[in-house]
Amino acid sequence: MSDDPCIFCEIVAGRAPAARIYEDDEVLVFLDLYPTARGHTLVIPKVHYENLFEADEDSLMAVTRVARRGAHALRNAIRPDGMTVVQLNGAAAGQTVFHYHVHLIPRHHGDNLKIHGRRTAERSELETQASEIAAAFATTGDA
Ligand SMILES: [Zn+2]
Numbered sequence: 550m551s552d553d554p555c556i557f558c559e560i561v562a563g564r565a566p567a568a569r570i571y572e573d574d575e576v577l578v579f580l581d582l583y584p585t586a587r588g589h590t591l592v593i594p595k596v597h598y599e600n601l602f603e604a605d606e607d608s609l610m611a612v613t614r615v616a617r618r619g620a621h622a623l624r625n626a627i628r629p630d631g632m633t634v635v636q637l638n639g640a641a642a643g644q645t646v647f648h649y650h651v652h653l654i655p656r657h658h659g660d661n662l663k664i665h666g667r668r669t670a671e672r673s674e675l676e677t678q679a680s681e682i683a684a685a686f687a688t689t690g691d692a
Pocket of ligand 1: 555556558559596597598647648684
């Protein structure tokens with residue numbers, strides 16, 4: 550474990566910026582700063598654990614419940630052809646931030662995407678997208 554502050558814990562605490570979409574007591578949803586597609590969204594637990602192997606079941610269930618709702622919200626907001634939902638465990642698997650997170654990546658036919666983008670997104674663009682998806686989230690129930 551590193552002593553460096555975890556960037557996702559910093560976002561949860563409000564000490565680092567993020568284009569936030571949704572949060573409840575256990576889960577935070579925000580746009581990936583290195584998007585590989587428009588609307589590339591991350592769903593994280595507010596408590597820190599590195600990966601699936603350290604996660605407690607209740608927290609995983611909370612993240613999964615919100616990820617499902619987020620996928621519906623993204624589908625309503627962005628109208629993709631499909632949705633990649635992926636979660637990486639360990640550097641060998643491509644994990645780059647060691648705080649559990651689920652990627653929701655809107656997909657379009659022929660996009661040929663990688664999981665991680667190659668450039669930082671424009672902050673204003675992310676904020677606009679976050680507002681659109683948050684509006685869809687608000688009208689997308691748990692059921
Ligand atoms: Zn963390």
